[in-house]
Amino acid sequence: MKFNPSLSQEPRYQAIPVMQITSKETLLYWLERTGRLKLRQSDAHPDSQILEELDDIIDPDNYAIEEEE
Numbered sequence: 001m002k003f004n005p006s007l008s009q010e011p012r013y014q015a016i017p018v019m020q021i022t023s024k025e026t027l028l029y030w031l032e033r034t035g036r037l038k039l040r041q042s043d044a045h046p047d048s049q050i051l052e053e054l055d056d057i058i059d060p061d062n063y064a065i066e067e068e069e
Contacts, residue, residue, distance in 0.1 A: 031037035
């Protein structure tokens with residue numbers, strides 16, 4: 001059987017040994033350092049098609065009240 005340090009057997013009623021922290025590095029710093037933190041891409045200019053659709057929905061002429069004669 002191969003030795004695997006992550007798998008170990010301890011007596012049932014014995015307190016388990018606590019792992020010591022080896023680094024004071026924060027998770028956020030580690031993500032930045034390893035290039036795994038991605039900045040959110042914000043769209044400054046939404047698609048023109050979406051703007052046109054919104055204009056069609058918001059246009060008050062589409063919802064004009066017809067006067068009764």
